Amino acid sequence: MSYVLCLHRWVGRQALYERYGLEPGMQIRAICTAESAQSLPEDRLASISTLESLDDATAVIAEAQRLIELHGVPHRVVALNEGDLLNAAAIRERWGVPGDPCAWIERFRDKLTMLEVAARQAAIAILPAVSAEDPQAVQRLLAEHGYPLVLKPRCGTASRGVRILRQAQDLRLLQAPHAEPMMVQAFCAAPILHVDGWWDGERIVVLTASRYVNSCADFGPDSALGSIELDADEHERAIAEQVAALLAVFAGQREIVFHLELFDDGQTLRFLEIGARVGGAEIPFLWREVRDIDLVGIAWELQTEACSRQRDHARTRSRDGRPLHGERGAWVIGRRESPLRTELGTLYWAQEALPAGVPSGVYEGARTRLRLRSFDRPALVRDVERIFEHLAQTWSASA
Known part of the structure; x- marks a missing residue:
């Protein structure tokens, strides 16, 4: 068989x-x-x-x-x-x-290869980067951009192994043994967006743009990670137009689901990374539960070519590149468990207590996992801020 x-x-x-x-x-x-x-x-x-x-x-x-x-x-x-x-x-x-x-x-895993591909378009700016194994290139990057710089794995996931080089003595990290090829990139302090969706080879069928609260690189034992979807407004439409230009060089005439991360200082979008796969953490769940679109199912169809049921359904649930359902989603994860003591109107799912040691994934291993939804984005922002305050206070008290 x-x-x-x-x-x-x-x-x-x-x-x-x-x-x-x-x-x-x-x-x-x-x-x-x-x-x-x-x-x-x-x-x-x-x-x-x-x-x-x-x-x-x-x-x-x-x-x-x-x-x-x-x-x-x-x-x-x-x-x-x-x-x-x-x-x-x-x-x-x-x-x-x-x-x-x-x-x-x-091209979707090696971050230096990503940058080479992304440089073929002009809609989204590129942050220069070099191989960590090329000391002369690192020195040229340092001379042009100064500190801080970012040291990270070329094919890393979930921000594992990312380090910030803030002063000359940090350059010693370049000589330390690494389990995988590393790169050095100019630093950007702007807030980070993640854009998720499905591209059919010619156009964006559906996407959402969300802003991280904190950043994946800062996610740690005492630092939560969250995300709130943006309003469907002119700013989001402008983001979608620029993202379409980027996807055209990455996957012209190729269908992909994608998870894209961008720096956004309010004026200029700068490329961080792109994956030809569904985003992590709570992203696949929000897409199914809030938008009734299964991005993981679409990825399955693209790899098996068995049918188009999930894609056909997604087309009925979207229009002009945006989900038909106007409700917005948000999520928060934390490595330590911390039950909420107050009810939040936008919170619709919270992970139950996990047994020790399960599971092992960076995001699946989070012991606090919360999903929120609302037609009122300010309410989402307010509740996410309350969650971050609660987690900070609880973790600080138990330190």
């Missing part, structure tokens, strides 16, 4: 595989972890292979080879989480499976 090979690391229900289309008679063979296996639909599974970590590319490829030796080459290889995209592409290339190759994925 033919099958879809699926790399699956989410512990939660970001992906609703039981709803997604498959060719007749086809099932899923999943490579996952022991903790993520619980979120897979048993009735669609031909087999489950559990690994200690899907970050071990050698182990993932070895397990794929074992499955292929037993069951033949899969019909498609699917990876919906950013951390699995390159492994899925490597499997496709090695065994001749249709779908996105490594070179395509790398």
Whole structure:
């Protein structure tokens, strides 16, 4: 029986595989972890292979080879989480499976490659960056832009390993051993937006633009992360027009779901990074629960080519690049648990207490996870501010 090979690391229900289309008679063979296996639909599974970590590319490829030796080459290889995209592409290339190759994925994973592609358009400005392994290039960047600079992994996720170089002695970090290639980039202190949606190769079918509260790089044991969707106004429409120009150079004639991050100082948008995948944290849930659009399901369809049900539905739920439903969403996550003591009118979901040690993901491992929705954006802003104040006070008292 033919099958879809699926790399699956989410512990939660970001992906609703039981709803997604498959060719007749086809099932899923999943490579996952022991903790993520619980979120897979048993009735669609031909087999489950559990690994200690899907970050071990050698182990993932070895397990794929074992499955292929037993069951033949899969019909498609699917990876919906950013951390699995390159492994899925490597499997496709090695065994001749249709779908996105490594070179395509790398433009959305390698941040220096991203910048080279983004520089082909002029709608959104580019912050210069160089390889951390080129000392002369780093010195030229420093001479032009001064401190601070940003040191970060070229293919990192969830802001892991990001460091700020604020003075000359911090340059010693460049000589420290790193587990992956690093880059150095000019620093920007402007607020950060994330723009999420679906591009059909020619136009934006639907997107939302949201402003981070805090930043992903600042997310830590004593610092929460949040996001509030922007108003559907002229500023958002201007953002959408500039984003369309950027997507045209990244994915002209190619359909993608995307998660884009931009610096926004109120006058100029500056490129931070882009992923050809659904955003993390609470983003996929808000899209389904507030907007009735499943971006993860659309990503599944683009990788399997089994049907267009999720895309067809999304078109009925959007117009002129924006969701038809005018309600806005927001979310807050924190690494430490801190139950709210006051009711908030916009809060519609809060994570229950987690057992110790589960799950392991940066955002899924957050012990405080809150989702909010309202037609009144100022109310969302007010309630998110209250949540941040509560978390700061609670964590400060327990320090």
